[in-house]
Amino acid sequence: MRFWGSVILIALIAASALAAPLITKYQPDAQVSPTSDRYLPPSSQHWFGTDQFGRDVFARALYGGRVSLFIAVCVVTCSIFIGTLYGAFAGFFGGRLDQVAMRFLDMLLAFPLVFLAVTCMALFGSGLLTLVLVLTLVSWMDVARLVRAEIHSLKQRDFVLKARSLGLSTRRILLHHIIPNVAVTVVAIAVLRAADVILIESALSFLGLGVQPPMASWGSIINDGKAVLSLAWWLTAFPGLAIILTIISLHVAGESLQIAKR
Template sequence: METFRLLWSHPWGRRSLLAAAVIILIALFAPYIAPYDPLAIDVQHVLEPPTLKHPLGTDLLGRDLLSRMIYGTRVSLEVGLVAVGISLVVGTILGALAGYYGGLVDTVISRLIDIMLCFPSIFLILAVIAYLEPSILNIMIVIGLTSWMGVARLVRAEFLSLREREFVFSARLAGASDLRIIFYHLLPNALPPILVAATLGIGNAILIESALSFLGLGVQPPIPSWGNMLTEGKSCLEVAWWLSVFPGLAILFTVLTFNLLGETLQEITNPRKRRF
């Protein structure tokens, strides 16, 4: 509650929180908000510019762009949240083990992190996706399993510092097991940087999913995704600008919202950076 209060009192934190809430509500209530069926084809209204009937225009098959973008919000958030969830679980477990035990365990996990960081993440994702069937589930798993390294490093650094605190020695003297110390004593104290990494990771995952869909390796039509809507619009950009502009603005706004939220969280959880 204290973190939420500080976040709400921060001017950019309040704005980013409200914007994130709007995005989440749009995704949750997409069937009730969308004015049309996002898959309904209407050949009589192909490439219709923005009008009162179709506020954002229609696409190459006469489908309402606003409805497709609203449903595309669901896809982007689903990919972002699940992918970040996977990366948090993997990164937190490995980082906690490395930071708590140190020695050989730390060396092995640290070298694994270094090896994973040697490969540019987007090329690693492209290589894996190329051999798998393009689907939302595969995209979420691949993004999650290729983006845990930053979380692992953060958790490792926190645990290396926290394990020397007096409350850890007291827990050991009381007979607490290693798992109890890690999950009940150390992990709650390492949550702030994990929350920051999670918030920033959502925007990054959405951006990667959009890039994959744009390249034809992500969410496949007719399922609406901001990335594949950009792909559909690039072939007729000169005559139907709205097909690319509106999905692009949606990606920009969403990624910027979660990045601002993450930056604000980082500021309020670090007293040395707090300026309010």
């Protein structure tokens, strides 16, 4: 029940972001000239109010959700691909390769992920492509560790030993016998990792290191409202609520998958 409730909520958030042009008549960057339309509180005309430029916050939250979710999907796809391959080879072949691979991961994981992401963004500059690459860089390591542990256990199972005794190639054993058996684990990791990516992206954008104007994400919208929190609370409240609901839903879905696998 909790799993399907979280999946439905995630689907509604994603569908709302994708269908933004059908839901709202306002454009996220459309500014108004009358100063009276700036910092309007939530109303029937502007559901989430307006910002310092008179832009509709509801429209910006919908379109910003597109950007945040797009980044999450791109980063999770890349990190799952890299982490699964890395963990599969380390876990399957074992020995010195496994030891070297795991010590390299330990070295990288010694750095806090947010600190590592902030450092990389400061070094390489901001931008959507840079953001995706940096978040991928800090996201694949946990995936590799978990996949490695799963495959290290699976390779001792009877069906893998039998496949080896039949002379099947390593590639065939990995692709047809081992990887499919870690699919549920990988999906659960992907869902949990998506929540972490959204949180880190929001933190970077809040600090001004992530998504740059005129593009908006949930984090950058909150960044716009931090200076006027007492004057216009809605600038941070509604994008923040979207982040909270999305992250909680993703965590509930991911943890439910992990529990079901056990």
